[in-house]
Amino acid sequence: DAGVTQSPTHLIKTRGQQVTLRCSPKSGHDTVSWYQQALGQGPQFIFQYYEEEERQRGNFPDRFSGHQFPNYSSELNVNALLLGDSALYLCASSLIGGLAGGRYEQYFGPGTRLTVT
């Protein structure tokens, strides 16, 4: 049973560029959440996707956008990259299955390390 997978593992971009990060949820899961973890900090919630729609969003600018596909996989896009966007980006999946908020745990992927120069 494959867990949450993310690609790429590492990425180096230049200020002003755009980046796309990818996540495949754990088998059987229908919800994907994205988190940004700056060095030495706890993860910060970016947004959550369920049924191909953004359901909840954290305090991140519109430069951060996402998408969820019919197979439940997800992409995180960041436009106009800033040096401050350098971080570990974590994807977490869970199963809501129609239950409000769900009672199932979030499983995290290994993350994508983004470096903006």
Place this chain on the structure above:
Amino acid sequence: AQTVTQSQPEMSVQEAETVTLSCTYDTSENNYYLFWYKQPPSRQMILVIRQEAYKQQNATENRFSVNFQKAAKSFSLKISDSQLGDTAMYFCARRFEGAQKLVFGQGTRLTINP
């Protein structure tokens, strides 16, 4: 602010000792879940233990147990018989009923020495 606070940036104990990590949180909600996650150098965030706020009984998972004090908004993690593999960053997190968003603390770096 609905925050989660971990007041111990770093801790270090000898193998086989017991260690307790502290966490406090601020919320006006009544229904929520609390978690401890472990993040080893491999970066993968691993769920250690969870606690439902409506349950008075403290959660236990093998060597890991929590002391949940709802009125004090305190949620500490006790690791018994610590092992070298317990070395990691430990994060306390809170999630409201009906939402997926996890709010994390700043983390505690735990080192188990041989």
